[in-house]
Amino acid sequence: MEWSRDGSAKKLLQEIREEDFQLSWDRLQEQLPQCGFGILGICCRNCSMGPCRIDPFGENAQVGVCGADADTITARNFLRMVAAGVSAHSDHGRAVAETLIKVARGEAPGYEIKDEYKLLKLALEFGLEVEGKKIEDIALQVGINALHEFGNQEGEITLVKRAPLKRQNIWRKLGVVPRGVDREVVEALHRTHMGTDQNYLHIMRQATRCALSDGWAGSMLATELQDILFGTPTPIVGKVNLGVLKEDQVNIIVHGHEPLLSEMIVMAARDPEMLKMAKEKGARGINIAGICCTANEVLMRHGIPLAGNFLNQELAITTGAVEVMVVDVQCVMQSLPTIASCFHTRIITTSEKAKISGATHMEFSEENALKKAKEIIKMAIERFPLRKKSQVRIPAGEVDLVAGFTHETITYMLGGMFRASYKPLNDNIIGGRIRGVAGVVGCNNPKVTHDESHLIMVKELLKQDVLVLQTGCAAIACAKEGLLDPVKGLEYCGDGLREVCEAVGIPPVLHLGACVDNSRILVAATAMVKEGGLGDDISELPAAGAAPEWMSEKAISIGQYFVASGVFTVFGVTWPTLGSKNLSRYLFEEIEEEMGGKWAFEPDPLKAAHLMIEHINKKRKALGIDKARERVLFDMEMRRGLE
Amino acid sequence: MKRIFVDEERCLGCRSCEIACAIKHSHSNKLEKAIREQPLPISRIRVRKDENNAIPLQCRHCPEPSCVYACIAGGIRKDEKTGLVVFEEKKCVRCYSCVMVCPFAVIKLGKEEQPAVKCDLCQEEEIPPCVRACPTGALFFGEAEEFQELMEKRRKRGEKDALLNTG
């Protein structure tokens, strides 16, 4: 198997072949073969009577010491994955709420409230009085209310009310409306404790409730509050590839997930004083580039170039041209300081929640963020002269892209400034130019060729006229291939999709941001339902979701809230419940009766794309729009109508 | 003759070898599919408990194999050249005498009255799957002298201490 499909990664891998770096791919080889009990999800270490394993070949033990069977064990493990994923997204959301509060109190120099309209809208959703109030006071109250969403003990999280009514009622009937994020996570850990919840279907109820508290609270609040603080993104051009690193500039990579500090770094890097310092050290400028979701956050709002996605993080350092890599939380490999030690590169950890042995820790808080950002930049500038020319090997080539799409921009782009709406999108789906919509999201995983599954899947969807929405590392994968370029991306589209994208001037793959911004997909899907003509619920939309290269617990949480929101969702690589026939049957089949959405596991990305298309066709048929696919070419009049 | 040797100190009882062997003897050769086959594939190796240690056991290809003498159908023979104890499925009459007499209890009943099964050292593989699967190197495939050398090396390195200090 080829390690990577990414051209610049391939070039670099070729060049460093002789050297002794140990990359994730090498480490995977050393782990092989991996434990089959773990792969199938039938190993339990939840108490010290264990660890217990269930023999998948039926000869040896079929229950753990406590009597737990394969169904219970896989369900408990699955729920714990969900809980960890929910926690990651939600703790991120909580941090943004805390920042908003500090900004409102004037305790966070450098930060400001950029989107007042969104703040007011959210305030109204929280039922707050806004008339005649100062913006800071409203922000403070919104921040406090947002924190309540985490600590709330009873009732319902506020933003479930955003979902289509039919959906809300499905959740209420099943008793899976989250009460508060923290409560659902704690209950998940309680239920999975030895000797507690031991009925797999009942355990899955909590998995659903917990996951929903991510999609419709933790992640959604992270997105909303970040838009309020840093501005709601609008379409913006950018560049991607390891080639965005500059030989003659100070290169700073921001990596991880939160935009709280990276926003300040971007701001500080434009400071004339900093630029002067850089020049004095012989650099032509200060170049910020991003990896993983921090990258997506600053790309969406500032057009900061993307150095790459998850599996590019180690490679970026081996270019020898990175002065510092600033990391915060999630998806940061512990191997970074080891690789950095072969170069002049410094890894800087910045979150109070995450230190890495061998890295320099420069903890930031809202109060000192701008100051810390400047310190970090100064450190990078000082390291620039230490860079060894002989070690520098930046693989040439950048790829253009357009990002910055949100629920709001979709309405404007498609509906026009004066009658912003989803009507044109819905009409084009009903009319058949667009077959449907797919969310292709998620990580990289060295078990499959880096980026390849994303590309195979997305290209097939485009060919079949499916508009693709992306976030996270999946979006970066497709960006590298040019699919986020409004001109180049069209080459892969079927005629119908191409016409629409050409007329509106959008790429066929819309980059919606970071992983927490998957909540934007929920909002967009709901808007499509509310616009009319495509049924009364998300589950009736001709839509599907996928994470073909997933690896993190966050992906499982996202998948579960997609499924619970009515979306058919396909995952690749491996699947953590296969050790239980019953649980797998529930997730792949029976759950559809309850939730309208279901999971599928298909490691072949082309077959997975076909499953999604089949599902979309099935939904079109149910809506009675399957025959409306005769093509109408856009004439000038219609084009003008779209502008 | 190449055989499978066991470094008992190293076995952690994870049973990866069992899984690898069952996959090898499935139709699909893929874990995810093998666990859904009917009948389920059978592992020829079994990890047992020996006082404090786990110990993986499969056919020892004994110099004087009781199973060969016990088989009423003449379906098991000792190959003089290779030293292997060869089991011929076609001749098996499902009396399972061999299962009863094996002193190591490593011949298993076939599922659904299929012929008995035992380790054949996976002749067609360069290194048997069970050996490849072992994450600690408890299983070794090679000549007896090679294994002696390896054990000597491990002893010199102070194996026992090394194992305890993995944290």
Ligand code: SF4
């Ligand atoms: S909770 Fe049950 S299955 Fe899990 S380790 Fe303890 S005894 Fe074994």
Ligand code: SF4
């Ligand atoms: S050599 Fe082959 S048959 Fe024998 S135990 Fe190992 S995997 Fe099983």
Ligand code: SF4
């Ligand atoms: S794979 Fe190795 S360590 Fe695991 S049970 Fe088998 S022999 Fe022991």
